[in-house]
Amino acid sequence: MSKLGVAIVGAGMIGEVHRRAAILAGAIVRGVSASSPERATQVASAWDVARAYRDIEEVVADPQVQVVHVCTPNHLHRAMAQAALAAGKHVICEKPLATTLEDAKTLAALAASTGLTATVPFVYRYHPVVREARARIAHGELGPLRLIHGSYLQDWLMDPASNNWRVDPKLGGASRVFADIGSHWCDLVEWVTGERFAEVSAAFETVIAERGAATSKSFASATTDGAMHAVSSEDVAAAMFKTGGGTLASLTVSQVSAGRRNRLWFEIDGAKASVAFDQEDSERLWIGLPDQREEIFVRGPSAGSPEQRRLSVLPVGHAQGYGYCFEAFVADTYRAIAAERPEGLPTFDDGLRSALIVDRVIASARTRVWTPIS
Ligand code: SOE
Numbered sequence: 001m002s003k004l005g006v007a008i009v010g011a012g013m014i015g016e017v018h019r020r021a022a023i024l025a026g027a028i029v030r031g032v033s034a035s036s037p038e039r040a041t042q043v044a045s046a047w048d049v050a051r052a053y054r055d056i057e058e059v060v061a062d063p064q065v066q067v068v069h070v071c072t073p074n075h076l077h078r079a080m081a082q083a084a085l086a087a088g089k090h091v092i093c094e095k096p097l098a099t100t101l102e103d104a105k106t107l108a109a110l111a112a113s114t115g116l117t118a119t120v121p122f123v124y125r126y127h128p129v130v131r132e133a134r135a136r137i138a139h140g141e142l143g144p145l146r147l148i149h150g151s152y153l154q155d156w157l158m159d160p161a162s163n164n165w166r167v168d169p170k171l172g173g174a175s176r177v178f179a180d181i182g183s184h185w186c187d188l189v190e191w192v193t194g195e196r197f198a199e200v201s202a203a204f205e206t207v208i209a210e211r212g213a214a215t216s217k218s219f220a221s222a223t224t225d226g227a228m229h230a231v232s233s234e235d236v237a238a239a240m241f242k243t244g245g246g247t248l249a250s251l252t253v254s255q256v257s258a259g260r261r262n263r264l265w266f267e268i269d270g271a272k273a274s275v276a277f278d279q280e281d282s283e284r285l286w287i288g289l290p291d292q293r294e295e296i297f298v299r300g301p302s303a304g305s306p307e308q309r310r311l312s313v314l315p316v317g318h319a320q321g322y323g324y325c326f327e328a329f330v331a332d333t334y335r336a337i338a339a340e341r342p343e344g345l346p347t348f349d350d351g352l353r354s355a356l357i358v359d360r361v362i363a364s365a366r367t368r369v370w371t372p373i374s
Helices: 013-024 037-047 056-060 074-086 101-114 128-138 177-193 306-311 322-337 348-367
Strands: 005-009 028-033 067-070 090-093 145-153 197-205 236-243 248-254 263-270 274-278 284-289 293-298
Touching: 005 013, 005 056, 013 028, 013 067, 013 322, 028 037, 028 056, 056 074, 067 074, 067 322, 074 090, 074 101, 090 322, 090 348, 101 348, 128 177, 128 263, 128 274, 128 284, 128 306, 145 177, 145 236, 177 197, 177 236, 177 248, 177 263, 177 348, 197 348, 236 348
Parallel strands: 005 028, 005 067, 067 090, 145 248
Antiparallel strands: 145 263, 197 236, 236 248, 263 274, 274 284, 284 293
């Protein structure tokens, strides 16, 4: 089969991650578009790719491009993904799929009607030990679930001098911390447990009322021109959920928790055993057992569930991590384009599901009442 041609739309931190994953999965990066034609030219030269596209019209008109990777700030996702699908291109669109539920519905419906492959990088599904947890739950090793709990904590916005486009609701959407990282946790936990959240009670707080000038980079060091700008998006959030199966879940999210760089953590407690996963210690799955027993399952290719083994591309003890997850996700998207059916590939339907949860979480935080997710 000839190599897939791809275009990367958006050249920030995550655009670079997509580019690397695309190359490793065997695609040819045909070109890039960025925040301005000048920046696209710079990046095209740095990446050594043929085209620096002026805009999305030029991207979708390129017959050498079969897949468009949408890596722009959130408010542009809908227009970019819609243009690509309408032109018959497969799409990988960054999360959140869109900044409103309506836009996410439109994109998911369009993707379904075209039959094109359309995926969203909920990449934490690609940690091998996460697949191990999912397999053990599906095989009944935990027994009926009793409690789900966890957090997703970062600290890259803890300094009032730090800022980013995500902080501005016009660019990032009505929710910041929940839509940006709470969305990952919800996708992951629903997928691992097989249970879906049916209702939510949530609260948001903006703990840093003013911030310095915005930068386009995430996890960048603070910059300030001295001027401070009012903030309306939330820095921290807490949510309680009840699943359709009746299991209670609680989640704490923050981008202002010192020392927590990218700590997605969950624990799922069943009648027979518990499992816990920490994204910053992602080679290991903790398994809690009764009678003073506990186990650690270590990632590797020669034990555990078939999916855990499939994604363990390095030998035991040779740490994989976020980059390998991203690469496996992109490779699986390309397999789906080639009409394979890779297990657990997050699609626009999952992006829509996430947009629904975020919408309901925002509604609950505003009204302060338990809100159905349906
Ligand atoms: C920034 O908060 C960010 O890069 C998110 O946008 C990603 O989805 C997450 O994986 C890491 O943090």
